[in-house]
Amino acid sequence: MATATLTTRQNIRQTAQKLFRERGYAAVGMRELAKEVGIEAPSIYNHYKSKDDLLREICFDIADQFFKASEEVDVNEKSATKKMRAAIKGHISVIAKNIEASGVFFQEWMFLEEPDLAKFKKLRQEYELKFRDIIEKGMKKGDFKPMNVKLVTFTIFSALNATYDLYRTGEKLSQDEIADEIANLLLKGLKN
Amino acid sequence: MATATLTTRQNIRQTAQKLFRERGYAAVGMRELAKEVGIEAPSIYNHYKSKDDLLREICFDIADQFFKASEEVDVNEKSATKKMRAAIKGHISVIAKNIEASGVFFQEWMFLEEPDLAKFKKLRQEYELKFRDIIEKGMKKGDFKPMNVKLVTFTIFSALNATYDLYRTGEKLSQDEIADEIANLLLKGLKN
DNA sequence: ATTATAAACTAACACTTGTTTGTTTCAAAA
DNA sequence: TTTTGAAACAAACAAGTGTTAGTTTATAAT
Numbered sequence: 001m002a003t004a005t006l007t008t009r010q011n012i013r014q015t016a017q018k019l020f021r022e023r024g025y026a027a028v029g030m031r032e033l034a035k036e037v038g039i040e041a042p043s044i045y046n047h048y049k050s051k052d053d054l055l056r057e058i059c060f061d062i063a064d065q066f067f068k069a070s071e072e073v074d075v076n077e078k079s080a081t082k083k084m085r086a087a088i089k090g091h092i093s094v095i096a097k098n099i100e101a102s103g104v105f106f107q108e109w110m111f112l113e114e115p116d117l118a119k120f121k122k123l124r125q126e127y128e129l130k131f132r133d134i135i136e137k138g139m140k141k142g143d144f145k146p147m148n149v150k151l152v153t154f155t156i157f158s159a160l161n162a163t164y165d166l167y168r169t170g171e172k173l174s175q176d177e178i179a180d181e182i183a184n185l186l187l188k189g190l191k192n
Numbered sequence: 193m194a195t196a197t198l199t200t201r202q203n204i205r206q207t208a209q210k211l212f213r214e215r216g217y218a219a220v221g222m223r224e225l226a227k228e229v230g231i232e233a234p235s236i237y238n239h240y241k242s243k244d245d246l247l248r249e250i251c252f253d254i255a256d257q258f259f260k261a262s263e264e265v266d267v268n269e270k271s272a273t274k275k276m277r278a279a280i281k282g283h284i285s286v287i288a289k290n291i292e293a294s295g296v297f298f299q300e301w302m303f304l305e306e307p308d309l310a311k312f313k314k315l316r317q318e319y320e321l322k323f324r325d326i327i328e329k330g331m332k333k334g335d336f337k338p339m340n341v342k343l344v345t346f347t348i349f350s351a352l353n354a355t356y357d358l359y360r361t362g363e364k365l366s367q368d369e370i371a372d373e374i375a376n377l378l379l380k381g382l383k384n
Numbered sequence: 385a386t387t388a389t390a391a392a393c394t395a396a397c398a399c400t401t402g403t404t405t406g407t408t409t410c411a412a413a414a
Numbered sequence: 415t416t417t418t419g420a421a422a423c424a425a426a427c428a429a430g431t432g433t434t435a436g437t438t439t440a441t442a443a444t
């Protein structure tokens with residue numbers, strides 16, 4: 001384990017991710033967060049502007065990672081199935097690498113304040129559109145069975161996004177096993 | 193619209209479902225809830241013992257409905273596919289009939305206080321076991337492809353449980369269309 | 385008309401919320 | 415050795431928390 005000594009800022013961030021995830025953003029107080037870090041509440045404000053600032057950093061960092069992962073999906077790949085599998089793997093990989101933070105991303109984003117909230121929603125829509133495009137083109141091409149694209153995209157995201165919750169149950173599964181099994185199930189469902 | 197005049201108690205309950213769902217249990221105050229109902233905060237306590245009491249009623253009512261729906265799945269049905277489809281339809285039907293409340297059920301249950309929290313978890317596990325059993329037997333029988341049962345069950349529940357969130361997006365889909373499309377996708381993925 | 389009951393109210397309690405102010409501590413730079 | 419700056423602190427603020435006490439209002443039963 002290459003666990004470098006964390007800066008106070010990193011420590012606050014990491015603890016916030018854990019607590020926001022475990023107990024919910026609204027239910028976690030600054031004093032509780034500070035105590036877990038080992039400092040007093042006002043000291044947090046030397047590193048973050050506000051409680052919301054913390055949430056913002058966590059959420060947008062994950063958003064960033066999702067986009068970067070999606071950019072690595074080969075644009076020239078002809079097979080919709082292969083393209084979809086790559087997108088699914090990338091998506092799950094981001095979650096697996098950021099279990100606490102992605103939990104916050106999925107469950108606590110609504111506590112973001114404007115204008116961040118609007119920006120967040122826009123980013124998310126933009127990202128989801130990438131998946132919908134792959135599915136839509138796959139259907140037109142005949143790789144995928146014709147179905148309600150929006151509903152299918154929604155369902156696939158629901159399945160993928162829940163994986164952050166998988167590690168709590170103590171399942172001893174590798175990231176690849178999880179990604180493959182889920183991708184297999186969903187892709188077989190999609191295929192023509 | 194057969195909207196009968198609601199009692200104050202029903203009004204509180206319905207408003208709580210809406211607010212807890214929209215803004216989260218911890219973020220909704222009793223004064224805000226009361227204001228939306230059109231009364232003062234202390235008046236709520238003439239109908240409910242506590243804030244948690246409200247959450248408890250909402251969550252356990254939905255739990256009840258899930259169980260009742262699952263009891264209507266034909267035990268003598270031989271085909272695992274047909275049995276699974278019936279279970280999926282029943283599950284989605286409960287969500288569709290209780291969009292706000294099921295949202296609370298899925299997202300806010302962790303704010304239940306002991307011993308209700310433990311009871312809730314137990315019920316949920318018991319219910320999920322019913323689905324896992326169908327899937328497991330379906331695999332042994334050869335109707336379903338052999339896969340990691342726990343992971344597959346988890347994935348299917350993730351897809352089903354997210355449907356409460358589908359109605360926000362303004363999709364003009366009937367409950368049956370949604371249930372059929374999702375069941376088709378997942379069952380095709382399961383099948384051998 | 386009187387009593388009983390449910391359900392509303394105002395006022396307040398004890399405590400917690402996120403955050404600000406002003407001060408102190410301490411290590412690195414000059 | 416002095417200065418500087420970051421980062422910690424205690425104390426406090428205004429607002430909000432769930433809830434209780436005590437009282438009033440209104441409706442239904444005797």
